[in-house]
Amino acid sequence: MAVEIVTLFxxxxxxxxxxxxxxxxxxxxxxxxxxxxTPREELPHAA
Structure with missing residues (x-):
């Protein structure tokens, strides 16, 4: 139980x-x- 508390918080x-x-x-x-x-041609284009 203590291991779960440590890993969660x-x-x-x-x-x-x-x-x-x-x-x-x-x-x-x-x-x-x-x-x-990131090169410009790899960016998604807005419609």
Whole structure:
């Protein structure tokens, strides 16, 4: 039961805290790389 509590609540909080730490210190991360690297022809066209 304790393992379930840790995996459901503690692990996501620690993961988000780590991501916040990286973002606040300006460290690179692939999750917020953006779409600047995507060529224009691969983007979906709006009708």
């Amino acid at each position: 503690v692990v996501p909080v620690v993961y988000c805290g780590f991501k916040e730490f990286k973002m606040n210190f300006g460290l690179a991360d692939h999750h917020w790389a953006g779409i600047e690297d």
